[in-house]
Amino acid sequence: MGSFDLKIISKYFDLPEAKDVDYYVQHGGYAAARKAVRMDPATILGEVKASNLRGRGGAGFPTGIKWGFVPQGSQTVYLVVNADESEPGTFKDRHILFWNPHMLIEGMIIAARSLGVRNAYVYMRGEMLREYPVLQKALDQAYDKGFLGERCFGSDMALDITIYRGAGAYICGEETALLSSLEGGRGWPRLKPPFPAVKGLWGQPTIVNNVETIANLPWILENGGQAFADLGVGRSGGLRIVSVCGHVNKPGVYELPLTVTGRELIEDVCGGIRGGRKVKGVIPGGVSMPLLTADELDVPFEFDALQNDERIREVEVQPGVKFDLGGGRTLRTMAGSGGVVVMDDQTDMVSACWRILHFFADESCGQCTPCREGTGWLTKVVKRIDRGHGRPGDVELAASIADGIAGNTICALGDAAAWPTLAFLTKFRDEFEAKIRSSTFVAQQRAAAEQGAP
Amino acid sequence: MTAKQLSPEIEARIQQLWPRFPPQNAAKALCIPVLYLAQQQFGMVDDEVVDLVAKRLDLPAAHVRGTATFYTMFNKKAVGRFHLQICTNIGCQITGAYGVFDRCKKRLAVDNHGTTEDGNVTLSEVECLAACGFGPVAQIAERGKPDIPLYFENLDLERIDQILDALAEGRVPTELGS
Ligand SMILES: Cc1cc2nc3c(=O)[nH]c(=O)nc-3n(C[C@H](O)[C@H](O)[C@H](O)COP(=O)(O)O)c2cc1C
Ligand code: SF4
Ligand code: FES
Numbered sequence: 001m002g003s004f005d006l007k008i009i010s011k012y013f014d015l016p017e018a019k020d021v022d023y024y025v026q027h028g029g030y031a032a033a034r035k036a037v038r039m040d041p042a043t044i045l046g047e048v049k050a051s052n053l054r055g056r057g058g059a060g061f062p063t064g065i066k067w068g069f070v071p072q073g074s075q076t077v078y079l080v081v082n083a084d085e086s087e088p089g090t091f092k093d094r095h096i097l098f099w100n101p102h103m104l105i106e107g108m109i110i111a112a113r114s115l116g117v118r119n120a121y122v123y124m125r126g127e128m129l130r131e132y133p134v135l136q137k138a139l140d141q142a143y144d145k146g147f148l149g150e151r152c153f154g155s156d157m158a159l160d161i162t163i164y165r166g167a168g169a170y171i172c173g174e175e176t177a178l179l180s181s182l183e184g185g186r187g188w189p190r191l192k193p194p195f196p197a198v199k200g201l202w203g204q205p206t207i208v209n210n211v212e213t214i215a216n217l218p219w220i221l222e223n224g225g226q227a228f229a230d231l232g233v234g235r236s237g238g239l240r241i242v243s244v245c246g247h248v249n250k251p252g253v254y255e256l257p258l259t260v261t262g263r264e265l266i267e268d269v270c271g272g273i274r275g276g277r278k279v280k281g282v283i284p285g286g287v288s289m290p291l292l293t294a295d296e297l298d299v300p301f302e303f304d305a306l307q308n309d310e311r312i313r314e315v316e317v318q319p320g321v322k323f324d325l326g327g328g329r330t331l332r333t334m335a336g337s338g339g340v341v342v343m344d345d346q347t348d349m350v351s352a353c354w355r356i357l358h359f360f361a362d363e364s365c366g367q368c369t370p371c372r373e374g375t376g377w378l379t380k381v382v383k384r385i386d387r388g389h390g391r392p393g394d395v396e397l398a399a400s401i402a403d404g405i406a407g408n409t410i411c412a413l414g415d416a417a418a419w420p421t422l423a424f425l426t427k428f429r430d431e432f433e434a435k436i437r438s439s440t441f442v443a444q445q446r447a448a449a450e451q452g453a454p
Numbered sequence: 455m456t457a458k459q460l461s462p463e464i465e466a467r468i469q470q471l472w473p474r475f476p477p478q479n480a481a482k483a484l485c486i487p488v489l490y491l492a493q494q495q496f497g498m499v500d501d502e503v504v505d506l507v508a509k510r511l512d513l514p515a516a517h518v519r520g521t522a523t524f525y526t527m528f529n530k531k532a533v534g535r536f537h538l539q540i541c542t543n544i545g546c547q548i549t550g551a552y553g554v555f556d557r558c559k560k561r562l563a564v565d566n567h568g569t570t571e572d573g574n575v576t577l578s579e580v581e582c583l584a585a586c587g588f589g590p591v592a593q594i595a596e597r598g599k600p601d602i603p604l605y606f607e608n609l610d611l612e613r614i615d616q617i618l619d620a621l622a623e624g625r626v627p628t629e630l631g632s
Contacts, residue, residue, distance in 0.1 A: 085584045086581065086582060086584065087582070088543040088544045088545065088581065088582035088586070089544055089545050089582070089586050090582075090584060090586070091584040091585055091586050091587060093584070094584040094585070119474065125584070126490070126525070126527045127527070127580075127583055127584075127593065128584070129593065129601040129602065129603045129604075130603040130604065130605065132601075132603075133603060160474060162471070162474040164483075164486075164487070165486070165487065165490065166486075166525070167486055167489070167490060167525035167526075167527040167528060168525045168526035168527035168528075169524060169525050169526065170581065181486070182483065183479065183482060183483060184479075184481075184482035184483040184484065184485040184486060184521070185482065185485070185517065185520070185521050185524075186520055186521055186524040187524060187525075202476060202479050243586065243587060244587065245545035245549075245586035245587040245589065246545060246548055246549070246586075247548065247549075251586075251587035251588065252587050253587070283544075287543075287544055339586070341544055341545055341548075341586070343548060347548055351547070352544060352547070352548065355542070355543065355544055355547050356544060359543055359544075359581055359582075362581070363581070
């Protein structure tokens with residue numbers, strides 16, 4: 001695969017010089033933005049649409065289509081880059097921000113031109129203590145060079161970019177919660193519609209895009225949307241950045257063609273499983289996404305394939321009863337945030353499931369009852385199974401709680417807790433049941449029954 | 455006791471950020487940045503700090519308090535001189551974070567969110583720090599000092615012992631960070 005060698009965003013990873021604006025410019029940087037500020041906004045939008053760029057923040061929504069939702073003739077439009085990366089298992093945006101801040105800034109200038117944006121923000125996760133000064137310095141340099149400010153590259157386009165730092169709340173990665181937070185309050189999600197592209201920050205049309213999504217724009221403008229589309233497969237253009245963690249020999253952040261399968265990712269890219277062990281489960285895109293078993297890894301880690309490939313088992317509510325995503329659609333998994341978590345054959349799947357649930361219960365903002373109550377209850381049930389106090393029927397109970405959360409909440413955090421739980425229960429049910437069979441609760445029941453027996 | 459006052463640095467930052475927001479929305483938008491800076495100055499965000507920020511930005515104290523309590527990075531009560539924060543989320547859990555965390559609990563003789571008797575270290579379990587490939591991972595904050603822009607990665611019992619030793623000596627082991 002020749003395109004394995006192509007690097008778009010990752011070409012500056014591990015290259016400290018690239019943080020400097022002069023180095024970046026000498027190597028062709030900001031040429032696309034310089035061109036963009038004098039281009040017709042509609043032409044840029046056309047390229048982005050043709051590129052088949054899909055959002056890298058989790059949902060994989062086509063970027064050009066999203067931009068097209070901004071009402072014609074809007075006076076004030078905001079651009080907000082989602083740099084809140086906090087989906088467990090995901091560490092690619094932080095890597096981009098640290099190694100390649102100028103490519104993000106350049107992408108923002110291009111997006112701002114197309115969307116008619118005067119003020120753009122980067123909502124940066126508060127815990128990114130190392131990345132914040134790097135991006136701030138890159139911004140200062142871009143201002144000094146006249147790339148930003150009143151007259152970008154000497155044109156009549158004005159653009160200010162401001163970093164807004166979060167303060168510790170996973171939910172602020174959800175775009176409407178992010179906007180609530182940026183307005184200066186609790187990070188509470190809002191009901192959609194209206195979508196932010198129509199009514200977002202301070203009630204104005206707002207485009208929220210992920211760091212990686214935006215950082216792809218300079219390449220698209222330079223090489224054309226069609227070239228980007230050609231790099232991808234089907235309805236997904238370009239390459240994809242994944243972060244791989246867990247029990248592999250070479251964890252890290254990799255930019256790869258969308259045709260790479262889970263098995264190739266683990267074996268060829270990440271040097272296989274540590275200690276010569278075998279793989280047991282793989283989360284393909286952050287902990288919100290249903291995990292895959294060892295025999296489901298020959299599917300490309302691409303948006304549509306992970307959703308539709310029949311080699312991936314459908315998630316069930318009970319054995320034989322498929323989970324309904326709505327409208328009769330079933331759930332396999334999704335590409336999500338690109339955060340790949342690889343678990344070897346020694347991993348305790350019940351413990352892993354509990355830790356994921358513990359996270360969601362803690363991070364629920366508490367606005368909707370199914371999410372607030374459901375995640376807490378679910379965590380309690382799975383925890384007691386994990387700690388050896390499970391009761392007969394707990395697997396069914398957990399599945400029914402999860403099913404009751406899914407689809408019944410304001411934002412997708414509810415689904416994010418329910419889906420992976422159902423996948424663990426569908427694919428590793430025997431581990432949960434084995435823990436229940438050997439639990440103290442079952443032992444006490446048995447002892448009581450024996451005592452009571454004549 | 456002299457009343458608390460926001461530092462001149464915070465004033466300067468407010469002046470700098472204000473024009474970046476629409477005039478009618480700026481005060482509210484500055485709530486989180488100012489709370490963050492105030493916490494660096496005072497070590498925590500208690501009622502007094504909330505009132506101070508509310509007064510400066512001319513916002514209802516209830517709004518500022520509600521905002522402060524929503525975010526985990528705002529400490530509602532005093533933390534130790536060092537705040538040791540260890541991720542135990544999935545990527546770190548499966549590479550041994552709970553072993554590392556238990557070692558900290560034992561050596562410091564505290565529970566999660568507890569502070570050592572001498573007030574030197576507060577220990578907290580935190581969620582994914584987006585450094586999962588190199589887990590278990592920790593971050594350290596020192597009261598009254600600027601952010602420490604380092605991640606302490608690939609922790610095992612030996613490395614966490616070195617970190618705890620350094621904190622006991624009153625310094626952040628920056629040589630162990632990346
Ligand atoms: C609970 C939750 C957390 C999210 N966290 C993030 C995040 O940390 N970063 C991100 O880019 N998108 C996150 N998203 C997705 C955003 O809501 C939004 O779809 C995305 O930023 C849009 O950008 P894109 O189209 O470029 O992907 C999250 C969504 C949910 C429901
Ligand atoms: S689903 Fe959960 S996180 Fe989302 S709005 Fe409802 S309570 Fe808040
Ligand atoms: S899981 Fe620990 S840093 Fe991501």
